[in-house]
């Protein structure tokens with residue numbers, strides 16, 4: 001397993017170099033589940049990178065993975081509101097619907113149909129040993145549904161319908177990208193006589209520090225440790241006030257020994273043009289209190305314009321819906337072409 005991860009990381013570095021020199025040769029796809037509001041972790045570790053790729057000239061697809069919401073829960077929840085909220089954050093962050101195709105996979109029938117031949121290419125054993133599926137099963141405290149077991153194959157359809165070769169994701173998504181590579185390879189050998197119908201995509205894993213919640217645990221709504229992008233400056237201050245620090249008056253950047261303090265410094269650093277060590281040095285003997293003030297200001301200043309743009313988008317759901325529909329239509333036409341090709345190579349083009 002480590003060798004698989006190492007290989008994936010080294011492919012990630014290679015493709016990153018190739019993107020820098022030949023951006024237009026690449027197509028990226030990534031996305032999020034519309035389960036709730038995005039937070040500063042999403043902003044610092046994924047939204048900004050997507051915008052950078054778009055600005056570099058990489059052909060970009062951004063997916064709102066609505067069907068994935070029901071992999072590990074019984075109801076869709078506030079899915080429409082969550083979808084529009086996600087879209088508002090994408091647009092506010094600078095994902096430009098004229099240059100990036102933003103879409104929901106439920107609205108792209110041909111994408112979903114690809115899952116059928118793809119399911120024939122994976123084994124039950126492969127699905128059952130997927131570590132991310134296992135973790136999600138445990139966390140869901142429900143019986144394993146057919147969709148939870150097979151959603152990595154659906155995710156392969158998300159990626160392959162547009163023949164994306166670059167998939168920016170966190171490390172937890174590596175097993176799915178590996179499974180997608182297997183699906184692409186087997187499709188090409190079994191159904192296409194070795195023709196490269198599908199590329200084997202590469203995960204673009206960001207090496208940044210993982211941003212945690214204000215208590216140093218994984219950011220999660222149920223833990224109340226999340227700094228939401230849409231929070232007001234006061235709500236932001238209140239959450240950061242509750243943050244866990246320690247009683248040492250001198251703030252230092254020591255991720256191993258002082259993980260909560262280091263995490264707060266990482267958040268401030270993400271919004272300021274300064275390394276966490278440098279920020280620590282400016283705080284003198286101010287302790288946790290000075291640190292929290294710094295982080296609050298960094299987040300509120302860093303997000304001021306994003307929040308303003310977000311508010312304007314969110315106030316106009318009709319416009320958001322129109323933008324999403326246009327993205328859905330564009331994705332659907334790409335998916336239709338891919339499905340037509342798949343039917344043809346599988347001799348099902350009657």
Ligand code: TRP
Pocket residue numbers: 029030031032033063065068155158159167168169173
């Ligand atoms: N599984 C991803 C997550 O939970 C979301 C996702 C769905 C995705 N389809 C994708 C990410 C395709 C990258 C590529 O965050």
